[in-house]
Amino acid sequence: MSRAISQEILESMDTGVLAFDRTGIMVFANAAACQILHVSPEDLVGSSLTGSEGILARCHEMIQQVLRTFEPSIQTWQERQMYLDLSVKPWKEREGAILFIQDKTAQRGLLERDKQFIANASHELRTPITIIQGFAETLCSYPKLSPGTVGDISEKIARTSKRLENLVQSLLTLSKIDHFSEEKLREVGLIEIAHHCKHLVLSSHPEARITIFGSPDLFIRADPQLLDLAVMNLLENAIKYSLSPANLRIEIHQRAQNALIEVRDQGIGIPAIDLPSIFDRFYKVDRQQSSGIKGVGLGLSIVKEIVKKHQGSVSVSSQVNVGSVFTISFPVVKKIV
Numbered sequence: 001m002s003r004a005i006s007q008e009i010l011e012s013m014d015t016g017v018l019a020f021d022r023t024g025i026m027v028f029a030n031a032a033a034c035q036i037l038h039v040s041p042e043d044l045v046g047s048s049l050t051g052s053e054g055i056l057a058r059c060h061e062m063i064q065q066v067l068r069t070f071e072p073s074i075q076t077w078q079e080r081q082m083y084l085d086l087s088v089k090p091w092k093e094r095e096g097a098i099l100f101i102q103d104k105t106a107q108r109g110l111l112e113r114d115k116q117f118i119a120n121a122s123h124e125l126r127t128p129i130t131i132i133q134g135f136a137e138t139l140c141s142y143p144k145l146s147p148g149t150v151g152d153i154s155e156k157i158a159r160t161s162k163r164l165e166n167l168v169q170s171l172l173t174l175s176k177i178d179h180f181s182e183e184k185l186r187e188v189g190l191i192e193i194a195h196h197c198k199h200l201v202l203s204s205h206p207e208a209r210i211t212i213f214g215s216p217d218l219f220i221r222a223d224p225q226l227l228d229l230a231v232m233n234l235l236e237n238a239i240k241y242s243l244s245p246a247n248l249r250i251e252i253h254q255r256a257q258n259a260l261i262e263v264r265d266q267g268i269g270i271p272a273i274d275l276p277s278i279f280d281r282f283y284k285v286d287r288q289q290s291s292g293i294k295g296v297g298l299g300l301s302i303v304k305e306i307v308k309k310h311q312g313s314v315s316v317s318s319q320v321n322v323g324s325v326f327t328i329s330f331p332v333v334k335k336i337v
């Protein structure tokens, strides 16, 4: 392989590569290495890294060790939010050493996110289980409780079990979205989805008033079941966080190359301070929870995941005691004119 080709390959790699000669002087640094280390090639090539600090000092130590022992060396480096895998191998041809740097920050971020998710899910599951256990033990320990008290306790057990079921259902849904398959995509008319969801929501909340406005000819490519689920979650929230009877409006329109579905309510609204976090998993607005509305904090994260899988986006604008507007936007497939 010609030298020019090898150089081109090295430059196009995501892995950082630094080569050192037998005296420990750096003779080559590829673009990825400079980017990961936030240093320009001029500052690296020709130096031995002696007297450097932080990650560069660690690289220097590893290089010196490999030049001395001619044994490979592998280490990890963690600083604030950055995780790097460092691997130094002897460079036989030049009696030098080559350092490979892999940036694992993104993978570690995902791992941390998963760990946090499992911790939050376990906590959320434990709370209703503890409540059910406590009430069930009371029923067993006090067989002579009045029928009224038994009725109250049974009702609380049933309500908490329902909450537990909703939570497990939401967790299963999140995992189902993770296994999203392109095979299920088909052209879907947004107005059809809106009418279908309105019908479903009215079957459990007949008192709600839902009006649909917008273009009957906007289509997107979507998994219809998941799209239904996203819109249903927005409608159910709009009802849950409005005084009964809720007054909702679904609007469908096109903006540039995007098809938009807006769900508007005249409910209790969301404080500005909470808006940036409401799409996070398990996030609940304190004020609403303490006023007795109990949610599991997963509905909007499900909406966000579904929309992301369809290359779309979701946004919200809201004013306390005035109402909220949730807008989901997807690339439009066709608009018949």
Ligand code: ADP
Pocket (backbone or CB within 6 Å): 237, 238, 239, 241, 265, 267, 268, 269, 270, 278, 279, 283, 284, 285, 286, 288, 294, 295, 296, 297, 298, 299, 300, 301, 324
């Ligand atoms: P939850 O199961 O708690 O409703 P979500 O993820 O669906 O979880 O919503 C997160 C939080 O955002 C809710 O706890 C609620 O405080 C707030 N929220 C969501 N939708 C609305 C809405 N239409 N009006 C007011 N607050 C809302």
